[in-house]
Amino acid sequence: MSAGAMRAAVFHGPGDVRIERVDAPGAPGPGEVVLTVLRAAICGTDCAEYLHGPVLVPLQRRHPVSGHLGPLILGHEFVGVVDAVGDDVAGLRVGDRVVSGAGVSCGSCSWCLAGRTNLCARYFTIGLHAHGGLAERVRVPASTCLAVPASCSHDHAALAQPLAVGIHAVARGGVARGAGVAVIGVGGIGAFVVAAAAGRGAGRIVAIDIDPGRLELALRLGATDVVDARHDDPAATVLELTGGRGADVALEASGGAGGPATAIALTRRGGVVVIIGLQKQPVAMDLLELTLREIDVRSSMAHVLADDLPGALELLADGRLGDAVCDRLIGLDALVPDGLHAIASGAAHGKIVVDPWS
Structure with missing residues (x-):
């Protein structure tokens, strides 16, 4: 059973993340488990909170659902061992190694009942x-939580x-086997979009970025072609690669103001x-071009645990994807x-994984 104090990375405000001793989680409530964390990974969202937050963290106003208010322990990408199990938990036992999908849903609203828990x-x-x-x-x-192979x-x-x-x-893009795919922005989530498209059997996968x-x-x-947008026009290059046809599916993961227009083109x-990428300000879109070419525009937010997390563990099981993506362990x-x-600073060329016990 978890008790006493523990070390944690606590967000206190912009430029202020402290490694400090805090109270460990208490006993799990009904439907909960306590995990001993084995590894956690960090991402651009964590970095954005550190640099410019609070953006999402309820530092100054209580979150209406979680109830949290004030300094917060970061980390939404982690794997751990079950340390304690609360009442009404089925399928998990002390000692099981699990990942958490991190997104918490109620299970009873109309979106959850329709399978759109995100x-x-x-x-x-x-x-x-x-x-x-x-x-x-x-x-x-x-x-x-889901058991890890x-x-x-x-x-x-x-x-x-x-x-x-x-x-x-x-999946939101309906990428089918053999489809031509373009991914705009292949840092962070964009890199995983490339891997997911390859895992789904896409044909030509064109990766577009400004970072070699x-x-x-x-x-x-799994990308078959790359476009360095510092030197080459992404739309012209993709059209050339596809014989003037264009990509079947374009996924915009950069969040750059010009990304949506490039994706359409x-x-x-x-x-x-x-x-996929989050825009800091509203951007203009050429609705005439969308209409004349009957292009569907969709969005994607987070993931649906039951649909997407098992596939992620399956892709990671043989080690090749993880070896390619991991930049360092700290x-x-x-x-x-x-x-x-x-x-x-852009010095990371892949995922940074953290061992909380070292």
Whole structure:
């Protein structure tokens, strides 16, 4: 049973993440488990909170669903061992190794009943709206947890949640075997979108970015072609590669202001554009072009645990994807200088994984 104090990465405000001793989670309530965290990964969202937050963290106003208010333990990508099991938990036992999908849904609203748990009326995210996994222990709903295959290492299992986000985006685009796909922005989630498209059997996969390191990683993850947007026009290049047809599905993962327009320009007639990257400001879209070429525009948010997390663990099980994506393993004390600062400066060329016990 978890008790006493533990080390954790606590967000206190912009530029202020502290590794400090805090109270460990208490006993799990009904439907909950307490995990001893084995590994946690960090991403651009964690970095955005550190640099510019609070964006999502309820630091100054209580979250309407999670009830959290104030400094918060970050970490929404993590794997751990079940340390304690609350009442009304089925299928999990002490000692099981699990990943958490981090997204908490109610299970009873109309969106949940329709299988779209990521749109739940009472949705919140562990590590952004409630204490998360960048700590030695974390308490989570058992419904967010899924057993990890024995062949999947701790480091790689920590990647399951962001990979599930990529899998969900590819599913939203309806990517079919042999489809021509373009991914705009292949850092962070975009890299996992490439991997998910390859795993789904897409044909030509064109990765577009301005960072040569990211483009090199995209090739290792299954991209067939890359476009360095610093030098080459993405739309013109994709049209050339596809004989003037355009991509069947374009997935915009950069969040750049010009990304949606580029995605539309390089998509074929009757194709699909999926918006994943979050726009800081409203952007203009050419609705005439959309109408004349009958392009579907969709969006993708987070993942549906039951649909997407099992596929993520399956892709990670043999180790090749994780080996390609992992940039470094650091201890919790190094989180700020070697983790958050590395992401912010562009020095990270893949996922940074944290061992909270070192």
